[in-house]
Amino acid sequence: MSGKVFLIGAGPGDPELLTLRALRMLQQADVVVYDRLVSDDILALHADAAQLIPVGKAPKCHTVPQDRINEILLEQARAGHNVARLKGGDPMVFGRGSEEAAYLIARGVAVEYAPGITAAQGASSSTGVPLTHRGLATSVQFVTGHRQADKVLDLDWKRLADPDSTVVIYMGVANIGQIAVGLMTENLPGSTPVLAVSNATTPDECRLVSRLDRIATDARTAALRAPTLFIIGDVVSLYAQQPVARILEQAHG
DSSP states (O other), X not given: OOOEEEEEEOBSSOGGGSOHXXXXXXXXXSEEXXXXXXXXXXXXXXXXXXXXXXXXXXXXXXXXXXXXXXXXXXXXXXXXXXXXXXXXXXXXXXXXXXXXXXXHHTTTOEEEEEOOOOHHHHHHHHHOOOSOBTTTBSEEEEEESOOGGGOOOOOOHHHHTOTTEEEEEESOTTTHHHHHHHHHHTTOOTTOEEEEEESTTSTTOEEEEEETTTHHHHHHHTTOOSSEEEEESGGGGGGGGOOSOOEEEETTO
């Protein structure tokens, strides 16, 4: 008799942001298949007897290909185990959760979901920068700044360059220069403020405040590394009520 797979969002890193549903599923699992960005504090909440299987990916280093991850989940479920598929953020926001679920469901394996706080919400809560704000942003757009197999970004720059919208870029460190040029080409001002947040909600969180026409240079100078989220838009002007300037700081220092 097959077990089931719990598709769990671990949130951005702070264990206090884990949902009660996610915690219950994690503690009921016989096997935990987890990503690289899942924090040690959250991973430590698994059941004592649970088997841990790391399948994390790093940029340009996919030690466990997605096809193999799918197979591992299927094998463990067919062995009768309840499997926690633990992903950073929300598995349904740039997390391939729907791909894994479709693979499993097509093969008769039951899937249950526990949503997680996505990185944009985590960064917003830790920095105090809202994603929408009356008079500054009436909408928010989530975009991935990386394409599979390092293909060229082909985004709808005109739609993204809406001055009344906040743009949040996931996985964009390598391509932030191209993203900035694309937005400015569609007349989003170079003076538009940008906030970069790496390792949001964790003790290692770092923040960089810049502007659209300088963010590529500033990010390179600051040696920002994944996971880094970019928040682009006038809402960044509310960050600690400071003028927009280049600031690099340890948020928990």
